[in-house]
Amino acid sequence: MGSGVCGGICRETCCRILSAGYLDLAEVKQKDLSRIDKSLEELKETVGSICQACASRSICQECPLGWLLFRGSCYKFSTTAKDWEGARISCAESNSHLAIINSLEEQYFLSNSTNSKDSWIGLSDKDTEGVWQWVDGSPLSFSFWNTGEPNNYMERDEDCVQLRYDKGWNGEWNDSSCKFTFLWICEKRSLCNLGLAG
Ligand SMILES: [Ca+2]
Ligand SMILES: [Ca+2]
């Protein structure tokens, strides 16, 4: 508080004004700080309870109503039959895709959940005969063909894959004509597992 700040005001008055101002500011700052502290505490509590809820999985509905949860994916089993392309479109309309089966666990879960009804999955060789591709463009790594499949049976053009159940089959894969109508299985990522592969 040199003469530059105090200008023409006498030094004592200037000091009083300045220190009063400083005290006011300090008080405001203290109030703000405690308000920020309080907000911070509340935020910590909120984050804590969100984390707890996440851990106990109660924070969000993992799958929409009517979808079954298995290892980070939600599955819907249709109740009507369509050809493969119709089934593919139906899944897309509910923001999902025809089931992509990546493991034996997923195969068993799905084949046990269809009520033994033949069901389309998202595998076809309709683009290039003999090159099997999932609907997301990924190539075939895991497979569960029945013995002798895929076979383009009776030299028919069998380009789409179903889980089959008649005549002693138990959900093994069969290439079938894409024009036949079957039930189908849609898959999408669970809401609580957005980071996991679908
Ligand atoms: Ca899958
Ligand atoms: Ca074929």
Ligand SMILES: [Ca+2]
């Ligand atoms: Ca076949």
